[in-house]
Amino acid sequence: MKNTKSLLLAFTLFITSSFAAMAQLQAPAASPSAFVSQNVGFTKISISYSSPGVKGRKIFGELHKYGETWRAGANNQTIIEFSTGVSVGGKNLPAGKYSIFITPAATGEWxxxxxxKAESVYAYTKDGKIDEAxxxxxxxxxxxxxxxxxENTERLIYTISAENNKVATVTMAWEKVSVSFQVDTQADQKIEQFKSQF
Incomplete structure (x- = not known):
């Protein structure tokens, strides 16, 4: 009788703890967090973002309207970080964190x-949309x-390539579209600066 009561108590505790564990278990995120990092020249380039899925939707032109600025990911802002100063679009940028936004266009360049500021994307939200200005x-x-x-890319992804280990190509791909920009890590200039110190 004592053994039966002990077994029943143990079984009850097992069931109770199982239900408690299941109650704490959350469903997987619809747009899971993602991270990519690449060393290029003397610079570490890192991107943290949330990765939504296509899920049978028309993304660009419908979910994200042409001409409207988009946070380039899901949930929070997409952040790119440079460990040293770099040049993007011919402009020198100091080391640090930057938010990525993308404005898609129906025709021509995005x-x-x-x-x-690398601020929360919600700091730029006005009437439910991102204020491009x-x-x-x-x-x-x-x-x-x-x-x-x-080809279709079901889940949004960022990649960083560095063919010559001096200039990186950062690419965002989602649905059947990819868009890229280059980051010049100024490796040669940094070598020259180092040499000039001696």
Whole structure:
């Protein structure tokens, strides 16, 4: 009898703890956090973002309207960080963090904004949309880039390539579209600066 009561108590505790554990278990995020990093020259380039899925939707032109600035990811802002000073679009940028925004266009080139404040995307939201003028006012640099069409990319992804280990190509791909910009890590200038110190 004592053994039966002990087994029943143990079983009850097991069931109770199982239900408590299940109650704490959350469903996977619809747009999971993602991170990519690459050393290029003397610079570490890192991008942190949330990665939404296509899920059968028409993304550009419908979910994200042409001509409207978008946070280049989901949930919070997309952040790019440079460990040293770099050049983007011919403009020198100091080391630090920048928010990425993208303004897609129905025809022609898209605009990629690197925002110097790296503030929450919601700081730029007005009437449920991102205020492009407010973003542009805080741009460290805005570069134009022609989108490329390709195979479907179900989940938004950023990649960083560095063929010559001096200039990186940062690419955002989602749905059947990819758009890129280049980051000159100024490796040669940094070597010359180092040499001049001796």
């Amino acid at each position: 605009t990629i904004h690197l925002n110097k 407010a973003v542009a006012a805080d741009d460290a640099v805005a570069v134009k880039s022609a989108p490329k069409m390709g």
